[in-house]
Every structure is written in C-alpha cells, then in structure tokens.
Amino acid sequence: MTGTTLQVVLTVAAALVATGIVGALSQQSVVMIMMGLELVVNGVVLAAGAAWYFLWPAVPDAQVLVLLATVVMAVEMAMGFAVALALYRARQIDMVDDATELEG
Amino acid sequence: MTGPVLLVVLGALGALAVCAGVLVFVVDSMARATFSLLASFLAVGASLLLLDLPYLGLLVVLMMTVEMAIMVVFMVMLMMNPGGLMPMSMVHNTRGAVAAGVVVLAALSAGIWTVDWPERSGAAPPDTTVQVGEAVMGPHMLVMIVVGVVLLATMIAGLALATPRGRYDRLGPDLDRPRPDDPVDGGLPR
Numbered sequence: 001m002t003g004t005t006l007q008v009v010l011t012v013a014a015a016l017v018a019t020g021i022v023g024a025l026s027q028q029s030v031v032m033i034m035m036g037l038e039l040v041v042n043g044v045v046l047a048a049g050a051a052w053y054f055l056w057p058a059v060p061d062a063q064v065l066v067l068l069a070t071v072v073m074a075v076e077m078a079m080g081f082a083v084a085l086a087l088y089r090a091r092q093i094d095m096v097d098d099a100t101e102l103e104g
Numbered sequence: 105m106t107g108p109v110l111l112v113v114l115g116a117l118g119a120l121a122v123c124a125g126v127l128v129f130v131v132d133s134m135a136r137a138t139f140s141l142l143a144s145f146l147a148v149g150a151s152l153l154l155l156d157l158p159y160l161g162l163l164v165v166l167m168m169t170v171e172m173a174i175m176v177v178f179m180v181m182l183m184m185n186p187g188g189l190m191p192m193s194m195v196h197n198t199r200g201a202v203a204a205g206v207v208v209l210a211a212l213s214a215g216i217w218t219v220d221w222p223e224r225s226g227a228a229p230p231d232t233t234v235q236v237g238e239a240v241m242g243p244h245m246l247v248m249i250v251v252g253v254v255l256l257a258t259m260i261a262g263l264a265l266a267t268p269r270g271r272y273d274r275l276g277p278d279l280d281r282p283r284p285d286d287p288v289d290g291g292l293p294r
Contacts, residue, residue, distance in 0.1 A: 006221060011216055012115075012118030012121060015122045016122060018206070018209035018212070020125070021201070022204070022205035026196065026197060028196050029194050035128055035175075038145075039141070045152070055224060057156075057224065058226025058228070060239035063232065067236065070167060071254070073167075074171070075255065079265075082262040084182060
C-alpha cells in the first residue's frame with residue numbers, strides 16, 4: 001500500500017510538472033509563463049515531501065529540498081515581476097513575442 | 105492517517121491540485137487564474153501537512169497565499185483582461201507545448217511505475233521541524249548560506265530592475281554632472 005501511495009503522489013507531482021511545462025511553453029504573457037514555472041516547482045515540492053515520508057523519513061535531505069524549492073519559487077516571483085515591470089517600462093509590452101531583441 | 109485512507113485523501117488532494125493547475129491556463133479571467141494557482145498550492149500544502157511535515161506545509165500555505173495576493177495585483181495591472189469579461193487567448197505554439205507536456209508526463213510516469221522503489225527505511229523523528237532545523241543549521245548549512253546570499257542578491261537585483269531612474273540617469277555616465285537631471289527639479293546633488 002505504501003508503495004502504491006508513493007507512486008500515486010509522484011504521478012500527481014509529474015502531472016503538475018507537465019501542466020506547468022505546457023503553460024510555460026504555450027503562454028505569451030510574462031506573468032502567465034511565471035505561473036507555469038511555479039506549477040513545475042509545485043510538483044517538485046510535492047515529490048520531495050513524498051520521498052521524505054515514504055522512503056527516508058530518518059534523514060532530512062528531502063525536507064531541505066522542499067525548503068530550497070520554496071526559496072526558488074520566491075526568487076522566481078520576485079525577479080519575474082521585476083523583469084516584467086522593467087520590460088513594460090522600457091517597451092510598453094507584456095508579451096514575450098514582442099521582446100525578441102536578443103533573438104539570433 | 106495511514107494506509108488506504110491516506111491514499112484516498114492524498115489522491116483527492118492531488119486531483120484537486122492538478123485540476124486547479126490546468127484551470128490556470130483555461131479560465132479567461134486573470135484573477136480567476138491566480139486563485140486557481142493558489143488552490144493548487146493549497147492542495148499541495150495540505151498534502152505536506154498529511155505527510156507529517158507541519159512546518160513545510162504551513163510554509164507553503166502561508167507563503168503562497170501572500171504571493172498570490174501580490175500576484176493578483178500584478179495581473180490586474182499588466183494584463184489586458186483582468187476581469188474576464190471577454191474571451192481571451194494569448195497563446196503560441198499550443199501543439200508543440202502540449203506535445204512536450206505529454207512526453208514529460210509519459211516519461212516521468214513510466215519511471216515512477218516501473219522503478220523498484222526501496223522500502224521505507226528508518227522512522228520519522230518525533231518532531232520533523234527540529235529535524236529540518238538541525239539539518240540547515242548543521243550538516244546542510246551550505247544550503248542555508250547559499251539561500252541567504254541568493255535572497256540578498258534577489259532583493260538588490262529586484263530593486264535595481266524596478267527603479268525607474270538610477271544615478272547614471274541623473275548624474276551622467278561619469279557621475280560628474282553638476283546638477284542632477286531630474287524630471288522635477290530639486291533633487292539633491294551628489
């Protein structure tokens with residue numbers, strides 16, 4: 001039963017990661033792309049929590065990974081909003097399709 | 105909570121998390137998209153609480169609630185259709201994105217259901233918060249040090265990017281302009 005529960009939770013985490021990838025790749029708005037990336041990290045948080053509980057509860061490594069993933073989410077949000085604001089201030093755009101100056 | 109009950113509850117929370125995650129990219133209103141994302145985070149936070157991780161579960165719940173409250177302001181500020189009063193589509197390369205998502209889900213699921221997972225080894229400590237606290241203040245302190253520096257760099261970089269005019273705009277490339285070039289006069293010289 002424990003193994004099945006772990007696999008179910010990990011599958012949910014994989015679905016969250018896949019949903020986030022679809023969103024991040026298909027959306028044009030900078031803010032919506034950030035939401036997709038947040039969903040990917042959300043899946044990582046869930047997978048790490050499940051790995052701690054079902055596999056190695058005696059060692060704290062997976063818990064530290066959850067902590068790290070939440071920090072990644074906070075940093076991604078802060079920098080994403082700062083870049084979105086800077087982009088809007090410089091070009092009056094909020095879509096990545098309009099920000100192609102660095103395209104090769 | 106153990107055994108089949110845990111499986112059912114975690115499965116239900118997982119289904120809620122995934123459905124809310126999909127809704128983020130389906131609904132027209134930006135406010136609704138933000139709160140769908142919040143629902144997904146809250147379901148994951150509740151899952152962590154069920155997995156005997158009270159500190160990390162509460163951290164996710166509290167952090168994401170505040171983060172989404174800030175995000176909804178940015179969404180209303182930046183997006184063309186914050187209220188969802190008209191249909192909206194801002195997507196590109198949908199087919200390629202869905203294909204990438206399906207491939208990732210299939211690859212991860214194949215790994216999850218074919219790997220021979222090890223048995224649970226060891227017992228959880230009486231207080232899991234103490235476990236993570238001692239880890240980041242002991243053997244995993246490098247993680248804490250790096251995280252601290254990264255957060256400090258994020259604060260500085262965020263301020264630098266969000267500031268409309270810096271000292272080089274005011275005082276010139278060599279910072280030697282006698283009077284700062286301000287839109288409204290009266291700024292202090294350097």
